[in-house]
Amino acid sequence: MSDRIKPEQITFDLPNRPAMGREDFLEAPSNALALAAIESPAGLPAGIMVLTGPRGSGKTHLAHVWAQQSDAQWLDAATLPEDLPYILASDARAFVIDDAHLVSGAQGQEALFHLINHLRNKGSLLLTARQPVRDWGLTLPDLISRLSAAAHVALAEPDETLLAAVLVKLFNDRQLRVQPALITYLLGRMERSLAVAGDLVARLDAQALKLGRPVTRALAQELLAKEFGSDGDDLQDLDIPPE
Template sequence: MQGTDRSPRKNRQLKFDFPETGHTLDTLAVTDANRTAISLLKRWPDWRTAAFCLVGEKRSGLTTAAQAWCDLSGGSLLSAKALGKLSHKKISALAEAPVAIDRADKVENDDNLLSLINLSASHGGTLLLTGRQPPARWRARLPDLQSRLSAMTLLELGPPDDEMLRIRLRAAMKRRYLKLPEAVEDYVIMRLERSYAAIESFVKELHELSDEREVTIPLAREILDEMDGTRPLFED
């Protein structure tokens, strides 16, 4: 694919049911947890293959990253449901330019996904799929689709490291107009499960209790103890 013109084409960018986040690839928080993936997304014109898959756990920011990539590349962002409803003609038109499918692991119309992958390659387009798991583990009905998914290059938004955990914890607190005292924040960072969903669960519980109780280490410990061994409340 070297030498292929991947410059964004005018009047092609579309968004299907995705609100603006205000983020670009330059404003997203970057740590060792996601540095490689974000760097490669920024260098999309240099991709040597037509399609990549971005994977990450719940609340890891897959949709935000895909939207930021589309804003940079001039691409279109579609949900799995929207892709399933498109005609072959529309898929062919989309495939001529950058396009991202959010939560492509939930696509039920295998024929449309296979067509998009094939047409992106033949038209010189660029395709970004996002999903919870590597595409080789998706349940594709068509053998040809399974083969293409299994061969797809992976980018990963990894579990939060300490730096990302602190950044995302502060962001979640800010959204709820809360602030952790430094000592409490350090306590939580050392003990909170390393997952994005756990961050949201912790802040939700803290918000519900903070009107009646002071934000202290004992309160944080109580919430963490209640969360221990339970599934996070939030799913992206």
Template sequence: MSQIALPLEQKIPPGQGGYLVTPANEDIHCQLQNWRDWAHHTLILTGPAASGKSTMAASFAAESGGLVVDDARAHEDAEIFHLWNRANMEERPLLLVSEQPVPEWGVTLPDLKSRLAASLHLDIGAPDQAMIEGLLQKYFALRGLTISDDALRYLEKRMVRSYDMVRQLAQKMDSLAIASRKPINLGIAKAALDHFDDGDEKVEI
């Protein structure tokens, strides 16, 4: 599968399920495409909020017909154990999704512990520059807006590299642009970032 090209005016290629693929998550994307090769037909996907896990899972389910358990930590041991066995018996892929790594799930069933330990584990790391740029462009494109190149460069050099911060900054810039009736420009980007650095201090935009 091809990697998304930026800027966002170029549409996401079919088969990428509506999520962006950059070097930050390219290995995970490839593994989701190669589900036939999973050890024990199971993949455990972990990562922070807003990192695209649910969108990836939905795309995987549509393309593979596999089983998906979102927020796997919240499910009973017996349920996960049954699904793991079913996946192996039917040779049908099982994707377990969680924000927390397996050691934090509180699994007490010994047989399930051993099965999860033998399964493939992947964790979504921090977004890279291309991911941050693509996510911000996508957020505003869906609202019929654009973000200026100098605003993107400013944020990429100074912001905390996390998916949640991308989401929070996008929402803050959106609200500031509406309030000031201005486009998403460098002034808006500075004001949004200053909001998270210094609280609600007023900044000229």
């Protein structure tokens, strides 16, 4: 009987839905200040807050936590000018704009300025962004003034304990149960970045499905050797697509 090559398992790019509830948020020194601000009984300072941090740092998760407790609506930065008339005509008084740094152009800036004015003293607005407001490329002086006066909270880099917990959570979100040895192995070879953690878990999940194998340390070693030509010492160079 001739040897036959086992075909690789066909994979489907199904959406992964991470758990975004308050009980799923992992508290740590790097996010303590932001979490306290989000959960303050007094609400957002002056009704508006800008939450900043790198990709994958937990901004969106915190925004979900705040939106759930505030019954806030999510707005799209890219379509804010078109949506503004409906927003102003609604009874909603709490909004989230994730990736608010994507608000651009004269129309987008004008729309954000009008929304802030609309909510002044009667509503709340939470903005998340990768960069501080000064780096958004804004040109409308009145909007710059409003945002500069808002409360700003930044998420710090995660420590190793948080990063380990996040790796476990990311695997759990994909219904994957992994051994502690795998987490220890990855921590010793990766950049201290939640974005890198998310990308790496996605790659391991895809590779496991493709080969029909469990996610183990051996699989991680093979994947890193294939992509980096080593055991993963250069994992900090992992290519992460822009947010």
